[in-house]
Amino acid sequence: MARRQNLTGWLFASPVVIGLLVFTGYPFLASLYLSFCEYDIFNPPTWVGLNNYRILFTRDPLFWTSLKNVLYYTVFAVPMGITFGVALAMLLDAKIKGISVYRTIFFLPSIVPVVATSVLWLWLLNPRIGLVNTLLRLTGVAGPTWLGDPAWSKPSLIFMGVWGVGGSMIIYLAGLKDIPVTLYEAALVDGASTWQRIRHVTLPMITPVIFFNLVMGLIGSFQYFTQAFIMTGGGPLDSTLFYALHLFYQAFMYLKMGYASAMAWVLFVIVVAVTAVVFKTQGRWVHYGR
Amino acid sequence: MDAEARARLTPVGMALLVARIASVAAAVAVALWLYLGYTPPKRSSYPGREKVIFWHMWTSNWAEVINNICRRFNESQERYEVVPLTVCGGSLKTLIATAGGDPPDCMGQWETVIPAWAERGALTPLDELMEPGDWARLRDKMYPAVREIGTYKGHFYGLATGMNIWACYYRPSHFKEAGFDPDKFPKTLEELDAIAEKLYRYDKNNNITRIGFTPWGLSHWIALFGGTLFDYDRNELSICHPRNIDALAWMAGYSNKYGYDRVLQFQAGLPSTMEASWPFMSGAYSIVVDGQWRIQQIFEYMPNLDYRTAPIPPPAGGKENACWSNGNFMIIPSGAKNKKGALEFMSFWSGVSDPARAAEFYTWGGWLPITPDVANAPIYQEYIRKFPEFKTFVDIMSSPNVQVTPPTPVQAYLMHRLGWAEDAARREVMSPKAALETIRDEVDRELKNTRVSLKPAS
Incomplete structure (x- = not known):
């Protein structure tokens, strides 16, 4: 009977298990194998040992450019996303009339498909007729060419990322709602100011949520691809050639699947390492209310 | 539902009941439409013929032109049927189809794929597929840029259907x-x-x-x-x-x-x-x-x-x-099933077999021909008279100074x-x-x- 139940359980789980093995497990292992091969899709892969990795680190300057670009994006976009997300969640935690309308408004950008967001921002950042530069002109400032300027292209994409913090904001908001009122009451009784309540009650209590968003944000930003692919194609002057975009070009434009697999594994190792470091530090700043 | 329950029905309950009936009715209607009214797109007009699967990248008005050329080809002979299909992001899909062992028989492409794909053995050398006499004639007639652009390491892989100047x-x-x-x-x-x-x-x-x-x-x-x-x-x-x-x-x-x-x-x-x-x-x-x-x-x-x-x-x-200069090219993947049919279609379109007939297609698309024979055809000359500014481009086409991508x-x-x-x-x-x-x-x-x-x- 127990065996039968077991079998039934596996049968029910089988779509997920098979899907995971076939569509995630197999490509995962295959890409590891391919990273040691030359593979152009047309012909069977041939084993070349560490050659792809050697080329990657010694003979492909664009690899370093793309790595620098993605680090730049991560270093600015992730902390900014957290800061704005938390700040916005706190504002939208206020008990005022029509608050759910405001919440909806700020959440909306995060449910707009990324392609639509990208096209929208292409218009907003248009140097001549875009809203951003039009507003700047009203204040007497001549705006840059944004995505057309190597110095401004990455900041433009970072601004655009901040616009979409609604998704993480909702999670912070849930975290804020979870903070027991008694803690604030105790702080009030002790005579804590607003800033002290934020600093010593609110922020420590939502550190698990910040930690979650930090990890997810890091993983997401290292894989940053779609917006750059649609909006800039890596230009101008490779200033938005992000790691995943370089990888995509190697695989599908230059037919170097083996090399692209090696790139993917290097990225995987970087992401795992960074995430491990963040996990290591959590003991010092993440409070689980215990 | 018994009489007692019906009597107890509140307005909200009634609304829910109506909604439930309406959604069931809609589902039944869709099922009926699928069963009775919907006919899948027709894949073939000539069931008995050998199919030539042709992928291309044209859409909207351009796709109409391409479909007309395919229709004319299908009407012109009784052995093959070209089945055109617009494939957006074509080179990537052809790549994957080729890797999967099921590529189209011919494909309209930009020339950048020729050296990269030919180098990897993914393209059929057209000079070897053609009868030697046909190939020699075509090679001598083509504009220099057309010949250069389709050639890689001594073999000819891409037959232009239209050049750009x-x-x-x-x-x-x-x-x-x-x-x-x-x-x-x-x-x-x-x-x-x-x-x-x-x-x-x-x-x-x-x-x-x-x-x-x-x-x-x-x-x-x-x-x-x-x-x-x-x-x-x-x-x-x-x-x-x-x-x-x-x-x-x-x-x-x-x-x-x-x-x-x-x-x-x-x-x-x-x-x-x-x-x-x-x-x-x-x-x-x-x-x-x-x-x-x-x-x-x-x-x-x-x-x-x-x-x-x-x-x-x-x-x-x-x-x-x-x-x-660059051009729209027809290539035949090395794994294509009907290479002869594909070649026949390509020859038909580009005017290798009948320049005067192909000249008409070139006027439909406003394309530059690949041989002077097409350019000199009466119908093409008529087109140039209608659009005198077009002559500038046709004249440049024969220039030895036109360069192609290395x-x-x-x-x-x-x-x-x-x-x-x-x-x-x-x-x-x-x-x-x-x-x-x-x-x-x-x-x-x-x-x-x-x-x-x-x-x-x-």
Whole structure:
């Protein structure tokens, strides 16, 4: 009977298990194998040992450019996303009339498909007729060419990322709602100011949520691809050639699947390492209310 | 539902009941429609014939033209049936289909795939597929650029169905307004520079309101300056050819004179260059370099527009009737099932088998033919009489100074980096020489990397 139940359980789980093995497990292992091969899709892969990795680190300057670009994006976009997300969640935690309308408004950008967001921002950042530069002109400032300027292209994409913090904001908001009122009451009784309540009650209590968003944000930003692919194609002057975009070009434009697999594994190792470091530090700043 | 329950039904309950009945009825209606009314798209009009699966990249009005050519082919003989299919992102899908062992029989492509795919054995050499006599005749008749562009390492892989040539379009009214005779288009690049300066217009804040002329596309200017990206005698790339550097320096000179950002700001405010919104038609440019397909677009969207065309004037010591050219190509993947059928269709379309008949297709698309036979066909000559400005492009087609993208297996990478070098020099972040030297080293490295990739050390 127990065996039968077991079998039934596996049968029910089988779509997920098979899907995971076939569509995630197999490509995962295959890409590891391919990273040691030359593979152009047309012909069977041939084993070349560490050659792809050697080329990657010694003979492909664009690899370093793309790595620098993605680090730049991560270093600015992730902390900014957290800061704005938390700040916005706190504002939208206020008990005022029509608050759910405001919440909806700020959440909306995060449910707009990324392609639509990208096209929208292409218009907003248009140097001549875009809203951003039009507003700047009203204040007497001549705006840059944004995505057309190597110095401004990455900041433009970072601004655009901040616009979409609604998704993480909702999670912070849930975290804020979870903070027991008694803690604030105790702080009030002790005579804590607003800033002290934020600093010593609110922020420590939502550190698990910040930690979650930090990890997810890091993983997401290292894989940053779609917006750059649609909006800039890596230009101008490779200033938005992000790691995943370089990888995509190697695989599908230059037919170097083996090399692209090696790139993917290097990225995987970087992401795992960074995430491990963040996990290591959590003991010092993440409070689980215990 | 019994009488008691019905009696208890509240208005909300009633509404829910109605909604439930309505959704069931809708589901039944959809099921009935699927069963009775829906007919899947017809895949074949000639069930008994050998199918030739043809993937192409055209959509909207262009797809209509392609479908008509396929229809005419199917009506012209009784053995094959070409089944056309628009495939967006075609090269990637063909790549995957080829890898999966089920490619189309022929595919319309841009030429950048020829060296890369041929190098990897993914394309059928057409010269070997054709009867030797047919191939010899075609080889001798093709315009030089058509032959070069389809050839890789001595074999012919891509048969053009239409070529693209670039020339100057200009607005006579702007010329008159600036005091120039529109019948006398500049004969040299230096004259063009001088006239362009007088054709620019600015507002009170010194922002550009009309561009006299601004260059783009380094490949065109390399051809005009007498440079080259590929040394065909030595069979190697020549990215840093002195005349290539001169061409890029001249382009950078425009940025220096008119301001890269200022031109970019102006262009950013213009509509896209697609079809009816092409900014030349609205007068945003006085002189612009563009392809022959614009003539038909102008006729369609702005038939009364006063414009002229002329070959791009060369600089001192440069080459006349020169430009970079590319084309729409038909290739046959090496794994195709019906290669003979595909070849027959390609020959039909490009006019190898009957130039006079194919000439009509070329007029439908406003394409440049691949052989003088098609160009000289009465129907094509009639087209040129209808669109006299088209003659500029047909004349350039036979010029030996038309250049094509270098036949290197890293063509896509080369063109990507060439765009970078052009950008770097025009933004003046690097000297033209340094920019070209940078990409020469990059492309050399890539070539080495790819060679390793093709011939792994044993």
